[in-house]
Amino acid sequence: MIKVSNKDAENYYKIRIVMIVSFLVIAFTVSFGVALFAEFFSQFSFMGMPLHYYMGAQGSVLVFIVLLILNAVLNDRLDAKYGVDDSENERIVASSGRTLDE
Amino acid sequence: MDTQTLVSVGMILATFALYIVIAIYTRSKETSEFYVASRGIPPFWNGMAIGADWMSAASFIGMAGTVMILGYDGLPYIMGWTGGYLFLTFLLAPQLRKYGRFTVPEFIGDRFRSDTARVIGAVATCIISFTYLIGQLSGSGVVIGRLFAIPTWAGVLLGVGIIAIYATLGGMKGITWTQVAQYLILIIAYVIPIIFMSLQVTGNPLPWLTYGNVIDEIGAIDRELGLTEYFAPFSESTQSQFIALMFTLMLGTAALPHVIVRFYTVTTMKAARWSGAWALIFIGVLYLSAPAYAAFSRFILMTQVAGQPMDQLPAWVDRWVDTGLLSVADTDGDGILSWQEITVSQDMVVMATPEIANLGLFVIGLVAAGAMAAALSTAGGLLITISSSIAHDVYFRLLRPDASDKKRLKAGRIAIFLATIAAGLLALDPPGVITQIVAWAFAIAGGTFFPVLFLGVWWKRMNKQGAIAGMLIGLSTTLGYIFMAMNGFTLFGVGDTGAGIFSVPINLITCIVVSLMTKAPSQEIQEEVINLRYPEQMTYKDGEIWLDKEDNVQK
Numbered sequence: 001m002i003k004v005s006n007k008d009a010e011n012y013y014k015i016r017i018v019m020i021v022s023f024l025v026i027a028f029t030v031s032f033g034v035a036l037f038a039e040f041f042s043q044f045s046f047m048g049m050p051l052h053y054y055m056g057a058q059g060s061v062l063v064f065i066v067l068l069i070l071n072a073v074l075n076d077r078l079d080a081k082y083g084v085d086d087s088e089n090e091r092i093v094a095s096s097g098r099t100l101d102e
Numbered sequence: 103m104d105t106q107t108l109v110s111v112g113m114i115l116a117t118f119a120l121y122i123v124i125a126i127y128t129r130s131k132e133t134s135e136f137y138v139a140s141r142g143i144p145p146f147w148n149g150m151a152i153g154a155d156w157m158s159a160a161s162f163i164g165m166a167g168t169v170m171i172l173g174y175d176g177l178p179y180i181m182g183w184t185g186g187y188l189f190l191t192f193l194l195a196p197q198l199r200k201y202g203r204f205t206v207p208e209f210i211g212d213r214f215r216s217d218t219a220r221v222i223g224a225v226a227t228c229i230i231s232f233t234y235l236i237g238q239l240s241g242s243g244v245v246i247g248r249l250f251a252i253p254t255w256a257g258v259l260l261g262v263g264i265i266a267i268y269a270t271l272g273g274m275k276g277i278t279w280t281q282v283a284q285y286l287i288l289i290i291a292y293v294i295p296i297i298f299m300s301l302q303v304t305g306n307p308l309p310w311l312t313y314g315n316v317i318d319e320i321g322a323i324d325r326e327l328g329l330t331e332y333f334a335p336f337s338e339s340t341q342s343q344f345i346a347l348m349f350t351l352m353l354g355t356a357a358l359p360h361v362i363v364r365f366y367t368v369t370t371m372k373a374a375r376w377s378g379a380w381a382l383i384f385i386g387v388l389y390l391s392a393p394a395y396a397a398f399s400r401f402i403l404m405t406q407v408a409g410q411p412m413d414q415l416p417a418w419v420d421r422w423v424d425t426g427l428l429s430v431a432d433t434d435g436d437g438i439l440s441w442q443e444i445t446v447s448q449d450m451v452v453m454a455t456p457e458i459a460n461l462g463l464f465v466i467g468l469v470a471a472g473a474m475a476a477a478l479s480t481a482g483g484l485l486i487t488i489s490s491s492i493a494h495d496v497y498f499r500l501l502r503p504d505a506s507d508k509k510r511l512k513a514g515r516i517a518i519f520l521a522t523i524a525a526g527l528l529a530l531d532p533p534g535v536i537t538q539i540v541a542w543a544f545a546i547a548g549g550t551f552f553p554v555l556f557l558g559v560w561w562k563r564m565n566k567q568g569a570i571a572g573m574l575i576g577l578s579t580t581l582g583y584i585f586m587a588m589n590g591f592t593l594f595g596v597g598d599t600g601a602g603i604f605s606v607p608i609n610l611i612t613c614i615v616v617s618l619m620t621k622a623p624s625q626e627i628q629e630e631v632i633n634l635r636y637p638e639q640m641t642y643k644d645g646e647i648w649l650d651k652e653d654n655v656q657k
Contacts, residue, residue, distance in 0.1 A: 002649045003648055004640060004647040006645075006647070013635045020193070032345060032349075035178075035335075038174070038335035047314040048317065052333075052335055053333040056180060056181060057390075060180075060185070061386050062386075062390075065379075065383055072375040072379045076372060082640075084637045084639045086373075088638075088639045089369075089371070089638040092638045092639060092650055093369050093638055
């Protein structure tokens with residue numbers, strides 16, 4: 001067991017919160033934001049259809065997928081930076097007694 | 103039976119045989135495997151299984167039709183049912199995974215150290231899964247009934263029999279690999295028709311790139327006919343209903359017990375994040391295709407069916423008119439069928455479009471098999487969830503803590519059997535339209551569970567009084583609003599399907615206020631919650647974080 005300094009632990013948590021909040025703000029903007037101002041966006045056209053329709057039918061879903069992949073990749077990097085190794089995580093889960101399957 | 107019926111039935115039976123073979127082959131013996139498939143499913147396959155679990159009769163049969171009829175106002179289904187995965191993966195899944203309990207009621211009972219909360223959680227889980235299950239079973243009844251030309255109730259019974267057999271035999275592990283097969287079949291069945299339609303209409307095999315121009319042309323035809331353009335915002339409903347429905351579906355998605363339980367089948371928090379990402383990639387294929395399905399289907403109806411003389415309508419028209427889902431009436435008496443004279447039901451669009459576009463026997467059969475895969479895969483996941491709430495949360499954790507694995511397994515199977523029969527009976531005469539029933543399940547899930555799970559994993563001060571009050575008030579607000587809206591009383595133009603926009607915030611506020619007014623949870627519980635902020639390898643103890651490492655390499 002190695003002690004993680006309080007500053008490191010705090011930073012780790014803060015970075016995760018900042019990531020989650022920014023991802024959710026982006027997701028809200030492309031879905032609820034566009035729906036709130038649908039009339040305004042309808043004057044633009046993208047891929048042959050009005051922009052508000054494009055965002056509802058395709059744009060927002062693509063943004064959601066990108067955000068989820070970014071979240072997984074950035075969290076992996078964050079873990080690596082703070083010395084977390086996922087095979088250790090698996091070992092800990094397996095030995096914690098929280099799974100019934102040995 | 104005509105050739106088409108034989109081909110469709112043959113394809114459905116072949117896919118059923120495949121699912122049952124997989125279920126028997128992977129038949130699970132251990133209790134833990136029965137519920138959560140050993141927690142060893144890699145994120146890629148788990149994501150695919152989540153996809154099959156997720157995409158139900160409502161997604162497969164109902165959604166494209168809804169978008170086709172409602173235009174822009176049908177899009178909350180697309181954004182809501184995908185956006186929910188962000189809430190789930192960012193806010194709940196990894197933390198729930200680290201907490202390491204089997205089911206949602208078990209998490210609630212253990213986190214708040216309260217058997218009352220556990221029972222409320224188990225009851226709410228059963229209500230949600232049960233509501234959802236009725237929708238699936240009546241959906242499969244419609245498909246089977248139409249195929250065999252038998253009454254819908256007989257179709258429901260047939261579907262119930264099949265699902266009960268393989269859910270009881272296989273358990274979750276059987277279901278995980280069955281669901282991977284079901285995902286592949288349903289997605290192929292969904293995408294092939296739109297690729298063919300895209301080729302037919304635009305000459306380009308990539309519908310996702312071509313349907314924009316089709317939408318533009320539909321808008322032009324609408325203008326010519328003097329109708330509101332297909333893509334015009336809020337012409338079929340209000341903006342507040344649009345937002346409320348999207349909110350309800352998103353938050354409900356994040357809190358659906360049968361989806362959350364899937365995240366217990368991965369090993370670590372990292373695997374939970376990747377499962378969420380893979381799941382949305384696989385689900386996204388269908389959700390990105392649905393608006394294309396809607397556009398091509400509407401375009402073909404508008405250009406190839408509308409404008410035909412009444413006495414030269416294609417053969418499929420009669421068949422669908424017989425089902426009551428389509429009506430054509432030459433109201434102006436000019437002998438020509440115009441667009442305004444066609445009334446299409448949302449539920450027939452996906453099933454009928456391959457016939458309308460003349461895509462051939464096998465594509466039509468494939469779509470029927472895909473629709474059955476969608477209904478049955480979701481029903482399977484729901485049954486496991488109901489069974490685990492009763493057998494694990496109530497029977498094992500509460501009534502008989504000393505029950506052997508064998509007894510618990512037996513209790514689970516009995517629960518599956520009874521739940522299937524009960525839901526099947528209710529599905530014989532469903533209380534609403536399929537998509538509507540499903541939307542209620544989302545409102546109840548979001549309104550009862552989302553705030554409690556969210557605060558439970560992020561806020562250490564959250565206690566059992568808050569959780570119990572939040573769940574009870576959230577559940578009753580949701581049910582109350584749905585009931586009022588069904589009887590014509592609405593607030594701000596929000597209908598019954600948007601109930602979550604009221605019940606989620608009310609539940610959240612109740613949880614916070616009641617928790618703050620009552621005693622803080624013990625130091626042990628508070629440390630458990632702080633511990634959830636960090637990956638498995640880091641442990642929070644007495645205000646300090648420790649990194650568990652076998653070798654002593656400093657970072």
